[in-house]
Amino acid sequence: MTFLTAQRIGVSYGDVPILERVDLRVEEGALVTIVGASGCGKSTFLRILLGQERATSGTIAINGVPIAAEPDAGRGIVFQRYSVFPHLTVLGNLMLPAEFEGSRVLGRLFGRRRRAAREAAEAMMDKIGLDHARDRYPAQLSGGMQQRLAIGQALLKRPRVLLLDEPFGALDPGTRRDMQAMLIDLWRETGMTVFMVTHDIQEAFHLGTRLLVFDKIRHDPQFPAAYGATITYDIPLRGQHMSPDAGAFRLDAEPAVTNAGNPFLSRATSEETQP
Amino acid sequence: MRLINRYPSRAMRAALGALPFAGLLGAYAVASAIRLAENPRDKLLPSLSAMGQAMYQMGFVPDRRTGDLLLWSDTFASLERLAIGIAIAASLAIVFGAIIGILPIGRALFSPFVAAFSLIPPITILPILFIVLGLGEAAKIGLVAIGTAPLMIRSLAQGVLDIPREEIVKAETLGASTWQIATRVVFPQLWPKLITAIRLGLVPAWIFLISAEAIAATEGLGYRIFLVRRYLAMDVILPYVVWITLLAYLIDRLLAGMSRRLFAWAHLSGEAL
Ligand SMILES: Nc1ncnc2c1ncn2[C@@H]1O[C@H](COP(=O)(O)OP(=O)(O)OP(=O)(O)O)[C@@H](O)[C@H]1O
Numbered sequence: 001m002t003f004l005t006a007q008r009i010g011v012s013y014g015d016v017p018i019l020e021r022v023d024l025r026v027e028e029g030a031l032v033t034i035v036g037a038s039g040c041g042k043s044t045f046l047r048i049l050l051g052q053e054r055a056t057s058g059t060i061a062i063n064g065v066p067i068a069a070e071p072d073a074g075r076g077i078v079f080q081r082y083s084v085f086p087h088l089t090v091l092g093n094l095m096l097p098a099e100f101e102g103s104r105v106l107g108r109l110f111g112r113r114r115r116a117a118r119e120a121a122e123a124m125m126d127k128i129g130l131d132h133a134r135d136r137y138p139a140q141l142s143g144g145m146q147q148r149l150a151i152g153q154a155l156l157k158r159p160r161v162l163l164l165d166e167p168f169g170a171l172d173p174g175t176r177r178d179m180q181a182m183l184i185d186l187w188r189e190t191g192m193t194v195f196m197v198t199h200d201i202q203e204a205f206h207l208g209t210r211l212l213v214f215d216k217i218r219h220d221p222q223f224p225a226a227y228g229a230t231i232t233y234d235i236p237l238r239g240q241h242m243s244p245d246a247g248a249f250r251l252d253a254e255p256a257v258t259n260a261g262n263p264f265l266s267r268a269t270s271e272e273t274q275p
Numbered sequence: 276m277r278l279i280n281r282y283p284s285r286a287m288r289a290a291l292g293a294l295p296f297a298g299l300l301g302a303y304a305v306a307s308a309i310r311l312a313e314n315p316r317d318k319l320l321p322s323l324s325a326m327g328q329a330m331y332q333m334g335f336v337p338d339r340r341t342g343d344l345l346l347w348s349d350t351f352a353s354l355e356r357l358a359i360g361i362a363i364a365a366s367l368a369i370v371f372g373a374i375i376g377i378l379p380i381g382r383a384l385f386s387p388f389v390a391a392f393s394l395i396p397p398i399t400i401l402p403i404l405f406i407v408l409g410l411g412e413a414a415k416i417g418l419v420a421i422g423t424a425p426l427m428i429r430s431l432a433q434g435v436l437d438i439p440r441e442e443i444v445k446a447e448t449l450g451a452s453t454w455q456i457a458t459r460v461v462f463p464q465l466w467p468k469l470i471t472a473i474r475l476g477l478v479p480a481w482i483f484l485i486s487a488e489a490i491a492a493t494e495g496l497g498y499r500i501f502l503v504r505r506y507l508a509m510d511v512i513l514p515y516v517v518w519i520t521l522l523a524y525l526i527d528r529l530l531a532g533m534s535r536r537l538f539a540w541a542h543l544s545g546e547a548l
């Protein structure tokens with residue numbers, strides 16, 4: 001059965017159509033990468049999936065149920081920026097989801113439950129390789145570390161859908177490869193469905209199980225803003241998880257040298273080599 | 276090297292910073308000496324030593340009538356009014372700033388009202404306060420509170436709106452309720468902004484305090500200045516002005532330091548005055 005169904009999605013801001021007639025069916029556990037020209041509406045599409053904004057027309061359903069009209073814990077998000085809380089340390093950021101859940105009024109846990117939350121946060125901290133930065137504030141982290149924190153924080157709620165808006169856009173190639181490997185590992189582990197917007201076409205090809213290209217199909221040369229974009233290509237990919245001949249699709253055809261020190265990554269690589 | 280790239284050393288910076296003060300003081304001393312040479316009984320520009328003498332009287336010799344050390348009782352009375360007035364304004368600012376900033380419904384309800392209210396010149400409210408609250412402390416404190424609250428409310432509401440929308444959405448995806456978003460995401464980020472708002476509010480607060488004291492009070496820095504004005508006692512007025520300025524400066528520095536100490540995370544990037 002199809003997991004997520006989007007039917008005839010259209011979005012306009014005022015009179016300006018941004019998206020039109022977007023139809024999409026996605027299986028559970030897919031890693032959908034999304035590319036398209038700047039300003040064509042990729043972020044808008046993610047905001048619609050998230051429930052942050054409502055489509056002007058059309059419906060989106062998960063397992064046949066229309067999605068909630070506001071963001072909820074079932075759908076995680078990592079924005080390009082501002083995804084973590086600047087007034088909390090790394091540990092504080094990672095404990096926050098448990099505190100939200102465990103204490104409706106105070107939003108704070110104490111005693112045994114606090115310890116449990118801290119242990120879960122520390123496990124995630126370890127997984128995203130930030131255990132050495134435990135007590136630092138986001139402003140004291142590099143861009144890559146902040147994005148790792150944002151991803152780890154989003155994953156703590158075990159969302160069934162994870163939305164990533166150019167999560168690795170501002171990172172250098174080495175760090176980017178680390179982060180991609182981390183994402184793949186976490187994705188495999190959780191079985192969640194991932195939508196990832198990227199401007200890096202290579203990244204889109206080698207990470208995804210499916211690639212969507214957003215573009216305008218109709219053009220009015222007099223009036224460039226007359227039509228919205230839609231999905232123009234929908235390409236099934238082998239993705240990272242089902243590549244028996246790992247060599248063919250390995251993103252790190254250059255060996256994963258930079259990551260030797262990262263326990264997280266070496267785990268990912270060793271798994272990959274097993275059939 | 277270009278002038279724009281020449282940075283003074285630490286000692287040089289201190290010296291440069293002191294220069295205008297020293298210049299003003301020197302100019303005053305010269306002008307005062309010239310006038311006093313012409314007329315030893317001139318009251319307009321008293322000599323520095325005469326001012327020192329007057330301040331010694333105010334600060335260390337008990338007043339003949341009340342037995343108080345006037346400088347300190349004036350200072351205490353003024354600071355108390357200022358503190359209570361600012362505390363009331365700050366409380367209002369937190370409550371209404373948060374409601375306006377966090378809740379779209381609250382924004383629709385209060386934002387136009389606060390915007391309109393903040394345009395009332397507070398001094399015009401003073402007579403009303405005196406009539407309604409009498410000539411006691413309440414009217415003076417009320418003026419400080421009313422004069423600064425709208426400004427602080429708007430500053431805090433804007434502070435909430437300046438929190439990136441992404442953070443709020445992120446909190447929602449982590450399962451937070453509106454209340455939890457307010458208490459764990461918004462308020463912790465609001466405290467340093469509250470301090471900034473208080474520092475901003477203190478500027479008009481001093482004006483309103485001195486004005487209210489000038490009109491109806493029996494002690495206070497503003498009261499004293501306007502009292503001795505009748506005797507052209509520049510030797511008291513000028514040092515009092517300097518003293519008020521110094522107090523305002525120290526309070527501002529104290530608040531800035533407090534913010535840096537208590538909310539280190541808010542001061543990690545960028546430099547602020
Ligand atoms: N709130 C808004 N009001 C009006 N127009 C908007 C609004 N938000 C976005 N747009 C417009 O919608 C279009 C799509 O924006 P969107 O952010 O989705 O693009 P994008 O594909 O994510 O681009 P990029 O790759 O640069 O991030 C843009 O042309 C933008 O100008």
Ligand SMILES: [Mg+2]
Nearest residue numbers: 042043044165
């Ligand atoms: Mg975008």
